[in-house]
Amino acid sequence: xxxxxxxxxxxxxxxxxxxxxAIPFVVWIxxxxxxxxxxxxxxxxxxxxxxxxxxxxxxAAPIDGxxxxxxxxxxxxxxxxxxxxxxxxxxxxxSIRTARAELAHLSAEARAQRAALVAADLxxxxxxxxxHASALSIASLEYPAELRAFHADEADLDRRVLETRxxxxxxxxxxxxxxxxxxRSRAMLDDALRPRSEFEDLEKRLLLERARAAGLREFADALxxxxxxxxxxxRELTDSYQxxxxxxxxxxxxxxxLAGWRSAVAVQERELxxxxxxxxxxxxxxxxxGYVAELGVTPRRFVLAGALVLVVAAGETNEVSMWVxxxxxxxxxxxxxxxxxxxxxxxxxxxxxxxxxxxxxxVELLPERLWRDPRQAEYGRACRVGxxxxxxLTPGERVRIDxxxxxx
Amino acid sequence: MNTIxxxxxxxxxxxxxxxPRAMLLALLLAFVLGQLIAWLYKRTHSGLSYSRSFTxxxxxxxxxxxxxxxxxxxxxxxxxxxxxxxxxxxxxxxLKDTRDTVFVFFALVLGMALGSQxxxxxxxxxxxxxxxxxxxHWTRFGTNGIFDGHLSFRIQEGGSEHDTFGVIQRFCRRxxxxxxxxxxxxxxxxxxxxxxxxxxxxxxxxxxESLGSVGSVSLVLQDELSEV
Numbered sequence: 001x002x003x004x005x006x007x008x009x010x011x012x013x014x015x016x017x018x019x020x021x022a023i024p025f026v027v028w029i030x031x032x033x034x035x036x037x038x039x040x041x042x043x044x045x046x047x048x049x050x051x052x053x054x055x056x057x058x059x060a061a062p063i064d065g066x067x068x069x070x071x072x073x074x075x076x077x078x079x080x081x082x083x084x085x086x087x088x089x090x091x092x093x094x095s096i097r098t099a100r101a102e103l104a105h106l107s108a109e110a111r112a113q114r115a116a117l118v119a120a121d122l123x124x125x126x127x128x129x130x131x132h133a134s135a136l137s138i139a140s141l142e143y144p145a146e147l148r149a150f151h152a153d154e155a156d157l158d159r160r161v162l163e164t165r166x167x168x169x170x171x172x173x174x175x176x177x178x179x180x181x182x183x184r185s186r187a188m189l190d191d192a193l194r195p196r197s198e199f200e201d202l203e204k205r206l207l208l209e210r211a212r213a214a215g216l217r218e219f220a221d222a223l224x225x226x227x228x229x230x231x232x233x234x235r236e237l238t239d240s241y242q243x244x245x246x247x248x249x250x251x252x253x254x255x256x257x258l259a260g261w262r263s264a265v266a267v268q269e270r271e272l273x274x275x276x277x278x279x280x281x282x283x284x285x286x287x288x289x290g291y292v293a294e295l296g297v298t299p300r301r302f303v304l305a306g307a308l309v310l311v312v313a314a315g316e317t318n319e320v321s322m323w324v325x326x327x328x329x330x331x332x333x334x335x336x337x338x339x340x341x342x343x344x345x346x347x348x349x350x351x352x353x354x355x356x357x358x359x360x361x362x363v364e365l366l367p368e369r370l371w372r373d374p375r376q377a378e379y380g381r382a383c384r385v386g387x388x389x390x391x392x393l394t395p396g397e398r399v400r401i402d403x404x405x406x407x408x
Numbered sequence: 409m410n411t412i413x414x415x416x417x418x419x420x421x422x423x424x425x426x427x428p429r430a431m432l433l434a435l436l437l438a439f440v441l442g443q444l445i446a447w448l449y450k451r452t453h454s455g456l457s458y459s460r461s462f463t464x465x466x467x468x469x470x471x472x473x474x475x476x477x478x479x480x481x482x483x484x485x486x487x488x489x490x491x492x493x494x495x496x497x498x499x500x501x502x503l504k505d506t507r508d509t510v511f512v513f514f515a516l517v518l519g520m521a522l523g524s525q526x527x528x529x530x531x532x533x534x535x536x537x538x539x540x541x542x543x544x545h546w547t548r549f550g551t552n553g554i555f556d557g558h559l560s561f562r563i564q565e566g567g568s569e570h571d572t573f574g575v576i577q578r579f580c581r582r583x584x585x586x587x588x589x590x591x592x593x594x595x596x597x598x599x600x601x602x603x604x605x606x607x608x609x610x611x612x613x614x615x616x617e618s619l620g621s622v623g624s625v626s627l628v629l630q631d632e633l634s635e636v
Contacts, residue, residue: 005578006577006578006579006604007578007579007604007605007608008604008605009581009604009605010605010607013604013605013606019546019547019548020547020548020551020554021554023547024443024547024549027543027547028440028443031436031439031440031443032440034436035433035436035437035440038429038432038433038436039433041429372482372483373482373484
């Protein structure tokens with residue numbers, strides 16, 4: 001029997017067999033090739049995380065003390081220089097009152113010293129005038145009677161002028177002393193330590209003394225005029241005679257003798273100015289314009305110098321702090337372009353292109369909210385990215401940063 | 409690609425790339441390498457407990473677990489949630505078939521992905537996994553059915569084995585001897601055969617019987633559905 005040829009396999013059966021045999025192998029090969037292609041295409045550029053930052057200004061307590069009033073609330077908008085809190089300034093006020101009282105005392109002492117010197121000068125002049133008048137009266141035999149009378153009048157008027165000036169000085173000194181007593185009494189009256197009647201009595205005495213001094217000044221002015229007139233008559237008359245030389249008391253160098261008191265008063269005034277400046281420090285003012293991000297004090301709380309009072313954050317954010325993982329294969333460089341993306345809704349984001357402005361010099365701890373595992377600290381390098389003003393970010397807002405793929 | 413990127417967008421961290429390309433690569437590699445595992449398992453399996461569905465499950469489990477890692481990402485909470493859900497399902501339902509377990513696991517992971525708003529991995533993972541499942545089913549992945557059935561016959565002593573095997577070669581693409589039993593003047597052969605044309609099995613039987621020295625010829629074709 002002639003050998004028969006093999007029977008042909010129908011196409012359908014071939015396809016069924018291929019479905020089980022060849023096709024899986026081909027598909028597997030294709031899968032391997034596609035995997036290799038995807039693998040060799042390289043990793044996608046990394047995505048970084050960042051937090052929007054805004055400049056923050058810290059206000060610290062300048063001195064130890066108790067916070068009396070807090071004038072702002074958290075998240076309130078404040079202007080630079082606006083009062084935000086006040087500290088209890090009772091001590092500084094007491095110091096200022098004490099300094100003022102000391103200044104008044106020194107001023108009064110200086111005036112008293114001046115008055116004493118002037119009085120001594122006037123007495124010396126009066127004595128000299130009396131001696132002059134006496135000398136004139138002794139030598140009056142050699143003068144015509146009229147000239148002797150003119151000399152006597154002038155001398156008498158000189159004496160009366162000096163006495164009046166002495167009286168004025170004494171009265172002014174007394175007025176100063178009464179005024180000092182009035183000030184002390186007023187302070188004690190404010191503290192309810194002395195009765196009002198005592199204060200009112202002192203005020204009356206002060207008014208009387210001042211009125212007396214004013215009256216004496218007017219009298220002194222009149223005496224001056226009269227004396228000038230007498231002097232003029234005497235000169236006219238003595239021109240024709242050789243009058244004995246007269247002496248006059250030397251002018252007392254008041255400035256030199258009062259220099260010490262004046263300097264003491266000046267020192268006290270400077271001390272008072274210093275205390276006034278110090279009192280300004282008790283009013284705490286906002287260091288910058290922005291929002292109160294953190295309030296560290298409450299009323300009636302004692303704080304030490306340097307303690308945090310509040311933190312003001314600028315309202316607008318123009319920079320983002322981006323963190324790069326410590327083990328990043330392709331860390332960014334300064335000047336690299338990036339796209340900052342922020343969420344504005346459940347599925348909407350806004351993007352803005354920016355650049356890496358600076359890279360931190362050290363690896364540091366990431367903010368805890370960026371850790372993948374709350375129990376596992378993560379580290380990375382911080383980079384500054386900006387500007388991002390167009391995104392309208394809120395300080396502390398989380399953003400995504402993607403490097404811009406470089407185009408050939 | 410921006411839309412797909414958007415589906416994958418979530419709160420970024422400093423974690424590795426979890427984008428669509430990375431996920432596609434991961435699932436594709438899982439599919440490819442899972443098949444290697446399955447083929448090696450099938451090749452080296454011995455005994456009677458071979459199961460085609462188990463072999464398929466090996467591929468699908470590889471892909472499902474890859475999807476799980478994308479769903480969990482770097483979230484410890486999600487990881488512990490998955491463990492808890494798996495434990496509940498495992499102890500509440502006794503799943504005898506491995507493939508059933510794989511699908512339950514897949515449904516669980518899909519639910520977690522959608523619940524944690526990882527829509528991108530959920531959608532891509534579902535599409536790829538279902539495609540792989542359909543493909544594995546269509547190609548009868550893991551099947552041992554390269555032979556169509558069993559052929560048994562007896563040759564009288566003095567009969568021509570050469571002619572008999574010639575007929576078999578003409579009708580069968582492949583055949584392999586299962587057993588040979590020699591008795592009183594008769595040799596009984598049992599072969600597993602792969603017919604060139606399954607419709608012409610009867611013709612092969614008639615040709616064998618026409619040889620004269622061949623008797624008790626029978627051909628048993630196995631049903632596809634009989635394979636587990």
